[in-house]
Amino acid sequence: MKKLGRIKLPGESPVYAVHNDQLPKNSYIVCLPPAQKIIYNPLVCGMQLKKDSLDCSGQFLRLAWKMMPFFKKAGTKKIAELVVLRGSLGYQFDAAFEKQFGQYLPRCFVGTRRFRVTGGAFGADIFYSNFDSLPNGGVLFTGDTIATGVSLGQTLAATRSELRGRDYEITALVVFTIAGSFKGCSKLLEWEERFREWWPNFRIHVIASEALFGLAENGTDLIFRHKDAIVPDETKERVTKFYGDYDTGYLPEKICAIFDWGDRNFKPERHLEDVIKFSRENLRPTNDKKAKEVLSSFISNAKVKLAELNAPLSLEK
Helix, strand or coil: CEEEECCCCCCCCCEEEEEEECCCCEEEEECCCCHHHHHHHCCCCCHHHHHCCCCCCHHHHHHHHHHHHHHHHHHHHHHHEEEECCHHHCCHHHHHHHHCCCCCCEEEEEEEEEEEEECCEEEEEEEEEEEECCCCCEEEEEEECCCHHHHHHHHHHHHHHHHHHHHEEEEEEEEEHHHHHEEHHHHHHHHHHHHHCCCCEEEEEEEEEECEEEEEECCCCCCCCCCCEECCCCHHHHHHHCCCCCCCCCCHHEEECCCCHHHHHHCCHHHHHHHHHHHHHHCCCCCCCCHHHHHHHHHHHHHHHHHHHHCCCCCCC
16 A cells, blocks of 8 residues: 655644555655755755755654654654764764754664675664764654665664663654655564564654665666555656656666765765766766756766866965
8 A cells, every 4th residue: 555645733844644564654754845956856866965064964853853743852862863873974964964953962872884785785784883972762753765774674673782782762753754665664563563563662763765665686776666665646746847757757866866875975076976877877878858858968978077076275364
């Protein structure tokens, strides 16, 4: 079952409750303008991505405060960010939290390293963790792009073990993803059930930007038009505007909504090279006029951005 219900929040971006028995009960899709800048323009990376991601996280925190009473009541002693290294760093929740609430954000860190097992299957190892800021009876929240969900799953396993080892209580986990797959987010239902074995009132709340995307067979690409995707009508309209007809166009079932999140944040030159490679490979097999225009634009503009990145440093005047 795939059903969306609009939630009215005055002064906020459109929010849709997602009713699907494979997802946590509290799952939502939100249409945030700064996330749209990221999702519909893969040339946004580096400094611009940093700005847009900060805006995304600020708007997410406002929504969480308005939608979730436990979040509003938590206070800084009962709330902490769960930082999944290194993807969560791109969300800049510490800066967004200070900007929205004028408070310091306690943070727990878990370093995961994803590796390919075979085809589109991945595993993940934990190489570092620090739970010094873990609250007792509090709320955790995290931000990351979610493909297979393996890295986040390993993080939650470590968090659950730490909570049990300390004999701590936990109220809720809030997950925000600028781009997440339905398949990856569906694994959070299993984790919700595992946590509830020890904390019966615990709930996971998922907030995804624009859609719950389909996961390509390679286990990394997040696809707009896919049999598993859950996409609001207004998102389909934006896909049509930027990439060609949602139902029949070439790009909606080819282009990844996020590309490589780590590269976009921390290795923008490699990301731009990947955009050029993707565009050249997909120019050849299609006669879709809109796709050709978009892909050609990506190539020329990515080359300009690469030249800017390679320019010598100069002091700001």
